[in-house]
Amino acid sequence: MKQYNTKAIMASLLICGFVGMFSETALNIAITNLMEVFHITAATAQWLTTGFLLTLGVLMPMTGLLLQWFTTRQLFVFSLASSIVGTLVGALAFNFEMLMVARVLQAAGMGLLIPLMFNTILVVYPPDKRGAAMGFVGLVIMFAPAIGPTVAGLLIEYLAWNYIFWLSLPFLIIGLLVGLKFLENVTEVTKPRIDVLSVVLSTIGFGGVVFGFSKAGEGDGGWTSPVVIACIVIGLIAILLFALRQLSMREPMMNLRVFKYPMFIMGLLLVLSCMMIILSSMIILPMYLQNGMKLSAFTAGLMLLPGSALNGILSPRMGRLFDKYGPKWLVIPGLAIVGAMLWFFSGITPASSIAFIVALHIGLMVGISMVWMPAQTNGLNQLPPELYPHGTAVMNTLQQVAGAIGTAVAISILTSGMEKYLHSSPAPNEMNEIAKAMTFGSQHVFLFAMIVTLIGLALAFFIRRVVVQHRAMHPSH
Template sequence: MKQFNTRAIMASLLICGFVGMFSETALNIAMTNLMDVFQISAATAQWLTTGFLLTLGILMPMTGLLLQRFTTRQLFISSLASSIVGTIIAALAVNFEMLMVARVLQAIGMGLLIPLMFNTILVVYPPDKRGAAMGFVGLVIMFAPATGPTVAGLLIEYLTWHYIFWLSLPFLVIGLLVGLKYLENVTEVTKPRIDLLSVVLSTLGFGGVVFGFSKAGEGGQGWASSLVVASIGVGLLALVLFSLRQSLMKEPMMNLRVFKYPMYIVGLLLVLSCTMIILSSMIILPMFLQDSMKLSAFDTGLMLLPGSALNGILSPRMGRLFDKYGPKWLVIPGLVIVAAMLWFFASMSTVSSIVLIVALHIGLMVGISMVWMPAQTNGLNQLPPELYPHGTAVMNTLQQVAGAIGTAVAISILSSGMENYLHDSAAPTNPNEIANAMALGSQHVFLFAMIVTLIGLALAVFIRRVVVNHAANHSMH
């Protein structure tokens, strides 16, 4: 096996991944501020997030193909060029349109970088070291969104939102320079044919589903809106045609043979349930803290910091435990902890103590760290090397879709809970009643997340450690 400078390769990928994830969540805290500055409605501001997710949803399915058509360095440089240009435009943005273009460029950068990161780990690290390496990716994926709101809260309070991007820029440049020096081409370029019909169907399919669910979550008519129904309908139809097309092709754009591997499926489903749990609770909790408990954005960021930081710090540790003991002893207890925390969250009210909420959030994040990376690594380990790009593409794409669905469902449950409460209330405009309505809606969302967790727990019973025997595979080919 070829020796790589794994430290330097990982460092460059992780720095860039961190900055990308950071600016994604930092902007969420700035939304109210941007609505004032640009004189735009909440629905328009929402596009800064929806557009980002849509770009990822459209680009991710193609990454399996791109990873085989271009060298690692080519993809890395394109990804960073897109991120850096996007970040500069965002830092200089004077209107909504400019910022929107910047977000799409940043999303293209992230959409190329994340699959590249997973694929590089699978190629560069031997199976017995992968858990720990994947844990570092977990650190970045969880830690960046955790620090985003806190740092952004400070920047907005003392400077302007532009500094979110000025702060990110030097790190992207450093990541690019380290990558240019040390990143080697780790994958073989096989130049598969690009099938235009697959590209169109995948764009319509994943794009339509992500767009439909994002729109539904924005409020307004919600699920009843004809645009939502049409785009989810068209999306699902395109996905069915896309899947049929892939199964008939000799060199599919997204190889669905990955679904022949049972542990990959279990791992994938557990990762998707984690995505839905994290996203539904990560959207509702800050809203609850700010609207029901009347805390500032900065205080909210600080309260959520210990849990998210701990999740990030524990990820590599969980990865090492996984390398040693396999997934079962981490995943099942992890899900039990998550379910217990969500059960307590579901009884929160406007008078709950801040200490309790911070403690529950820490418990929730520790539980998630025990499930996410072990399930993901175990699943990917079962795939033969030639399916790595496809396995990561399928997983990353479906995570975007699960994220959009989780967010939309959470917001719908929250709104309907609030409406029902205020409908029966004697003083529906009273701020205290609105805060109570928010608390009730939030409780429903946490119950929904708990049900998702219990389904995950039922699945986790089937998880088995994958013993990687790729030495045999290599001698056969």
């Protein structure tokens, strides 16, 4: 096995991944501020997030193909160039359209970087060290979005929203320079045939579903709006045609034979349920803290910091435990903890103490860290090396879709819960009643997340440790 400077390679990928994930959530806290600055509605501002997810949803399915067409260095440089230009445009943006272009460029950079990171780890680390390495990726993927809102809250309070971009820029440039010096080409370029129809179907399919669900969460017409129904139906049909086409091709764009491996499917389902739990609760909680409990953006960001930071810090630790003991002893207790926390969350009211909410959030994030990386690494470990790019492409693509669905369902449950409460309220316009309605809606969202957790827990009992052999080509049991 070739020796790589794994520390330097990881450092450059992690710095860039961190900044990319940071800017993904940092802007969420700035949305209220941006609505005033650019005179836009909440539904328009929502596009800064939707557009980001949509770009990822369209780009992710192609990453398996791109990893075989371009060298590691080429993809790395391209993804960083896109992120740097996007960040610069965002820092200088003087209208909403410019900011929107910046988000799309940033998302394109991230959409290439994340799969590149996973794939590089699978190639440069032996299977018994992978859990810990994946844990560091977990640290970045969970910790960066976690501190995003806190740092952004500070920047908005004392400087201005565009400093979110100015702050990210130097780090991206450092990451690029470190990568240029140390990153080696770890994958071989095989240049498989590009099937235009597959690209078109995957774009319409995944793009349509992500767009449809994001649109449903916006509120105007919601789930019954013809645009939402059309997007989701057309998207699902396109995904079905895409899948059929992939199975009939000799060199598929996204090799669906990864679904022959039972533990890969199990890992995928658990990661998707984590994604839905995280996104549905992470969108609702800050909104509840700000609107239901009337706390400032900065306070809300600070309250979510300990749990998210702990989740990040524990990720590499969980990875090492996974390398040692396998997935079962982490995943089952982890989901049990998550379920218990969400059950308590479904009972919070404006009278709940800040310490109680912080403690619940810490418990939730610790539970998630016990599930996410072990399930993901275990699943990818079962694949033979030639399916690594496809396995990561499938996981990353479906995570974006699950994220969009989780967010949309959460916002819909929240809105309908609030409307139902205010409908029967004697004074629906009073601040106090609106806060109560917010509580009522939020409680329902946490119950939804709890149901997802219980389904995951039922699945987790079937998870088995994968023994990596990779000499024989058939799925190893």
